[in-house]
Amino acid sequence: MTPSPELTAADRGANSEREWFEDLRLERHAFTIRRTRREGKVVYEWSGEITDPPPLRESGSLDRAQCLEIYRFLLMNRIMEQQLENLYKQGQVVGGVYFGLGQEGNSVASAYALDATDWMAPMIRNQGSLLVRGFAPRDVMMQYMAKAGSPTGGRDGTSHYGDLGPRRMISPISMLGDLIPVMGGICMGERLQGRNVAAMTWIGDGGQSTGVFHEAVNFAAVQNLGLVLVVENNLWAYSTPLNEQTKVADLALRARGYGIPAVVVDGTDVLQVYDACRGAVERAHGGGGPTLIESKLMRMKGHAIHDAAAYVPPELLEFWRRRDPILRFEQYLRQKGWLTAEAQQRLVAEVEQFMLAERAAAEASPMPDGNTALSGVYCEPGCHAVQPRFEAAAPALAAANGGAHLTAVEGDAPHLR
Amino acid sequence: MLLTYVDAIRQALAEEMRRDPAVFLLGEDIGIYGGAFKATAGLVDEFGPARVVDTPLAESAIVGAAIGAAYTGMRPVVEMQFMDFIACCFNQITNFAAKSHYRWGAPVPMVIRGPVGGGVHGGPFHSQNPEMYFAHTPGLKVVEPATARDAYGLLKSAIRDNNPVLFLEHKFLYRRVKEEIAEDGPAIPLGVAAVARPGRDLSVITYGAMVQLALETAQALAAEGVDAEVLDLRTLAPLDRGGIVATAKKTNKVLILHEDTRTGGIAGEITAILQEEAFDDLDAPILRLTSADTPVPFSPPLEAAFLPSAEGLKAALRRLARY
Ligand SMILES: Cc1ncc(C[n+]2csc(CCOP(=O)(O)OP(=O)(O)O)c2C)c(N)n1
Ligand SMILES: [Mg+2]
Numbered sequence: 001m002t003p004s005p006e007l008t009a010a011d012r013g014a015n016s017e018r019e020w021f022e023d024l025r026l027e028r029h030a031f032t033i034r035r036t037r038r039e040g041k042v043v044y045e046w047s048g049e050i051t052d053p054p055p056l057r058e059s060g061s062l063d064r065a066q067c068l069e070i071y072r073f074l075l076m077n078r079i080m081e082q083q084l085e086n087l088y089k090q091g092q093v094v095g096g097v098y099f100g101l102g103q104e105g106n107s108v109a110s111a112y113a114l115d116a117t118d119w120m121a122p123m124i125r126n127q128g129s130l131l132v133r134g135f136a137p138r139d140v141m142m143q144y145m146a147k148a149g150s151p152t153g154g155r156d157g158t159s160h161y162g163d164l165g166p167r168r169m170i171s172p173i174s175m176l177g178d179l180i181p182v183m184g185g186i187c188m189g190e191r192l193q194g195r196n197v198a199a200m201t202w203i204g205d206g207g208q209s210t211g212v213f214h215e216a217v218n219f220a221a222v223q224n225l226g227l228v229l230v231v232e233n234n235l236w237a238y239s240t241p242l243n244e245q246t247k248v249a250d251l252a253l254r255a256r257g258y259g260i261p262a263v264v265v266d267g268t269d270v271l272q273v274y275d276a277c278r279g280a281v282e283r284a285h286g287g288g289g290p291t292l293i294e295s296k297l298m299r300m301k302g303h304a305i306h307d308a309a310a311y312v313p314p315e316l317l318e319f320w321r322r323r324d325p326i327l328r329f330e331q332y333l334r335q336k337g338w339l340t341a342e343a344q345q346r347l348v349a350e351v352e353q354f355m356l357a358e359r360a361a362a363e364a365s366p367m368p369d370g371n372t373a374l375s376g377v378y379c380e381p382g383c384h385a386v387q388p389r390f391e392a393a394a395p396a397l398a399a400a401n402g403g404a405h406l407t408a409v410e411g412d413a414p415h416l417r
Numbered sequence: 418m419l420l421t422y423v424d425a426i427r428q429a430l431a432e433e434m435r436r437d438p439a440v441f442l443l444g445e446d447i448g449i450y451g452g453a454f455k456a457t458a459g460l461v462d463e464f465g466p467a468r469v470v471d472t473p474l475a476e477s478a479i480v481g482a483a484i485g486a487a488y489t490g491m492r493p494v495v496e497m498q499f500m501d502f503i504a505c506c507f508n509q510i511t512n513f514a515a516k517s518h519y520r521w522g523a524p525v526p527m528v529i530r531g532p533v534g535g536g537v538h539g540g541p542f543h544s545q546n547p548e549m550y551f552a553h554t555p556g557l558k559v560v561e562p563a564t565a566r567d568a569y570g571l572l573k574s575a576i577r578d579n580n581p582v583l584f585l586e587h588k589f590l591y592r593r594v595k596e597e598i599a600e601d602g603p604a605i606p607l608g609v610a611a612v613a614r615p616g617r618d619l620s621v622i623t624y625g626a627m628v629q630l631a632l633e634t635a636q637a638l639a640a641e642g643v644d645a646e647v648l649d650l651r652t653l654a655p656l657d658r659g660g661i662v663a664t665a666k667k668t669n670k671v672l673i674l675h676e677d678t679r680t681g682g683i684a685g686e687i688t689a690i691l692q693e694e695a696f697d698d699l700d701a702p703i704l705r706l707t708s709a710d711t712p713v714p715f716s717p718p719l720e721a722a723f724l725p726s727a728e729g730l731k732a733a734l735r736r737l738a739r740y
Contacts (some may be wrong), residue, residue: 151521152520152521155519155520155521156520156521160520160521161520161521162521162523164488164523170485170488170523171517171520171521171523173512173513173516174512175508175512178477178481178508178509178512178513180481181477181478181479181480181481181482181484181485181509182481182482182484182485182488182509182513183485184478184481184482184485185481185482185483185484185485185486185487185488185493186485186486186488186489187485188470188482188485188486188491189485189486189487189488189489189490189491189493190489191467192441192467192468192486192491193489193490193491199485211477212477212478212481212508212509215473215475215476215477215478215481216475216477216478216481218473218475218478219472219473219475219478219479219481219482222472222473223470223472223482376518376519376522377518377519377555377556378518378556378558378579378580379518379524379526379579379580380579381579383518383524383579384522384524385524385526385579386487386488386489386490386523386524387490388438388439388489388490388491389490390438394438
């Protein structure tokens with residue numbers, strides 16, 4: 001009855017399984033977490049070697065300006081979260097705060113791979129993606145502070161907001177997995193209007209166990225929808241380790257069950273994340289259907305600010321501390337000669353300054369007026385409704401993509417390249 | 418055109434799809450097969466498989482996809498093969514769609530339609546009336562027509578509405594009621610009850626297939642000198658409070674009849690509204706006649722014992738008339 005006691009980060013899968021996905025990684029992590037009993041207490045124990053990571057995998061598609069822009073977003077993400085922690089400790093946050101420490105590279109580089117006409121929907125740790133999509137740090141802060149000026153006017157918290165306008169961002173709900181079919185539907189709606197777009201969202205190693213994940217990925221596969229699903233395998237779902245979540249060593253392998261392509265990346269390598277996501281986005285634009293990307297990384301803090309994560313073996317944290325996505329990217333930029341030490345210090349100072357101003361703006365926003373709670377349950381006449389924009393080619397495109405699966409019944413493993 | 422209730426639904430779908438290219442359908446077996454009850458028969462031939470989408474068997478994915486499409490400006494109409502299966506996508510409806518506009522201002526113009534109700538020996542999983550799970554959820558509209566003309570006109574309004582609308586079709590009525598309906602006829606507004614039979618002595622407030630039972634019983638009681646008014650709610654959320662209060666003030670005696678089970682049924686809510694807004698006008702206690710608080714049983718004699726009956730309604734109305 002007890003689940004398998006071993007948590008093997010990545011390398012348990014047989015080679016035959018690996019043929020079902022593309023693997024961009026330059027290293028395979030070899031460590032094991034074992035559930036054991038020590039001095040009468042049940043604990044997780046680490047075994048393995050704490051190694052240093054290789055350099056980043058050269059992208060070839062990102063130029064200097066883009067890399068520096070990504071780097072700035074990474075700094076903003078991290079420094080913003082430091083400010084959030086600070087605000088929390090000062091009692092200015094309503095409820096908890098969630099962090100993406102160690103996952104910033106994944107949040108930023110994936111969102112950066114989208115075009116402005118694509119859509120995305122963040123999960124709670126993807127605060128960097130909000131910045132890439134054009135929300136300001138003050139929006140993120142006000143949302144946590146439940147202020148009148150927050151994107152939801154205080155009606156919801158955390159990353160629960162969106163914009164059907166230029167930022168094309170769908171608000172998540174707390175229930176994990178339920179964003180995935182909605183993002184498929186975005187592609188369906190756009191295709192009916194004559195456009196193939198990519199719709200990106202993220203899901204955790206925990207969220208991937210929900211029923212709706214499976215329904216939605218299968219649905220997107222059958223309907224050939226441009227879903228770009230980034231599975232953030234950060235080894236923990238709250239306090240539950242990976243091996244108590246699934247028997248599959250590589251979560252990317254699940255894509256095989258839906259007949260769609262998958263890629264595995266090192267989630268602390270910004271360039272791998274970008275390349276995999278950009279490839280998936282372009283496939284979506286070409287009407288090629290969904291892609292699953294498994295990003296292997298580590299949640300470097302507790303589940304939320306209240307959780308000290310005492311259950312995580314310290315060696316595991318040390319292993320991943322050496323794989324800090326921002327430091328790794330910094331080294332890459334240095335080596336390329338794209339970022340001098342001086343320029344880097346200047347940039348950090350500038351972002352810190354900017355963040356203080358954002359924080360001041362967030363603090364200056366009042367709390368909402370209680371009376372505003374009562375309106376807006378329904379969108380009544382006069383409320384803004386979204387108008388579709390049909391392209392001339394809409395029917396043909398919809399018919400071609402929508403019916404594509406009907407002719408593909410013979411195609412075993414069409415994603416194998 | 419003389420249309421049955423289910424024909425009227427198909428007619429409304431076709432006309433709305435012709436009128437507005439944003440309207441499209443998705444559901445299980447709705448295309449070439451035309452739906453389990455043939456509500457969408459032939460529509461795939463006119464509108465093509467991109468707008469009449471046969472989906473995998475996955476209610477959360479179907480409703481989720483409809484929500485996503487609605488965010489892009491489309492107006493999806495989802496068919497639940499049986500409304501009982503709506504339990505499988507409860508989260509998408511109550512947490513995703515219902516709260517969307519309130520939380521972040523994003524409207525979800527979506528209709529979820531399909532057959533509800535008993536009387537056809539469908540058993541515990543093909544006979545339920547799930548309206549109150551949803552009428553209880555702020556942000557949703559819940560509609561249940563009792564006539565072919567209302568099915569047609571209310572569905573048009575539901576499709577044009579900017580909110581998620583649950584459109585409950587009583588399967589007992591699909592082929593049992595028929596009406597003359599003009600092509601491209603008017604939409605009937607949501608949230609407005611209809612007096613299905615005017616009367617002076619007492620009021621039966623009801624909806625769905627129970628409207629038929631109420632009308633037949635009112636007819637029978639007329640011979641005994643009891644003139645019953647029948648109010649067809651048509652929409653359960655938002656409720657027509659004005660229409661409810663008006664009939665109570667007119668007849669001063671109210672019985673609420675529904676096929677849904679008793680505890681937590683809409684009768685309780687209506688009773689509270691009347692206590693608040695028409696207490697001084699009431700000459701009798703408010704009565705309820707509902708299904709029993711059990712799952713819907715399968716065998717015909719068991720189901721008959723579960724459902725409100727003509728005899729039960731007659732007895733209750735006679736009691737009410739004596740006050
Ligand atoms: C359907 C559902 N069940 C439970 C929760 C409570 N919950 C929130 S986050 C979380 C852990 C999520 O783990 P994972 O999906 O791996 O994402 P991570 O936090 O590691 O980024 C849980 C159990 C939830 N939000 N949704
Ligand atoms: Mg996780």
